[in-house]
Amino acid sequence: MAEYLHAVGSLALGIVIGYLGQRSAMCFIGGMRDLYLFRDTWLFKGLLGFLIGAVLGLAAFAATGSIQSFPWFTAKGATAIPGDVLGKKPGFAAHAAVSVIGGIGVGFFSVVAGGCPFRNYVMAAEGNVTSMAYLLGMFAGAVFYHACIVPLFGPPK
């Protein structure tokens, strides 16, 4: 059972978050969009709530010793990203550059898509055929990224 703990936990809490996500239409991209476009903070508060919940939860588990790598700071470099095209060595500037390129791409195309990846899962479950196709695109994209993009940057690090 222990080897499936992460799968069981992520499935169970995923159901809770998916349910709440449908009832609230939470979307981080939508929150940023509405804040910028309409000066409306309703959805943006979802992002703020996440930041607050995460830091409180992490701090609580760090205090009890369940999480030992929090807080993480620059001395340790960037937190690991699986499929990192740079590996750990290139350091802050290179990882920042990757984040800027990726971030702009994620932000721009998510606005066109009408929401972040989370929101598209929820919309697909609500019957949105475009979002269902979006999920298929994500599945294909995941394979493409690891099969074609990561190797461009050299052997796996």
Added chain:
Amino acid sequence: MRIPPLVTGFVAGVSAAVLQAIFKVCPPPAYGICIACHTRDLVNWIVNHVAGTQLGMAPVSKPFPVLTVVGIFLGALIAALAHGEFRVRRTHHPVVGFVLGFLVINFALFMGGCPIRTSLRTMYGDPVALIGLLSIGLGVILGVELYLKRRG
């Protein structure tokens, strides 16, 4: 009954910490919730087992993948059905949707996560992720200015 996004966000944030601390969704750290990465872990795990490939994924998912995205889909489906909000519709041509999903996950994996994990990494204390989060904001502004406002 509708629920404020603030509540959902808070619950998701605490859940991300719970998933790491109690359910051991780690390594890597700050990986409790990520839609793009957890999709990748699940898809690549299945493809690796069916096709014998060696596609990359997070260490935590190598023995068996995280099921976050399955849960989210099921939870949202239950909520939509229970409240009579399931309705077949479309917002773009499905081919456009496919291309957008393909592009977003590639940019997200390139930067190390979707907006949710980027937020989580930021609160974990990774300044690179803060730059990523601000860059997502910049991308959103570009999307609003170059796409939404010109669409008419």
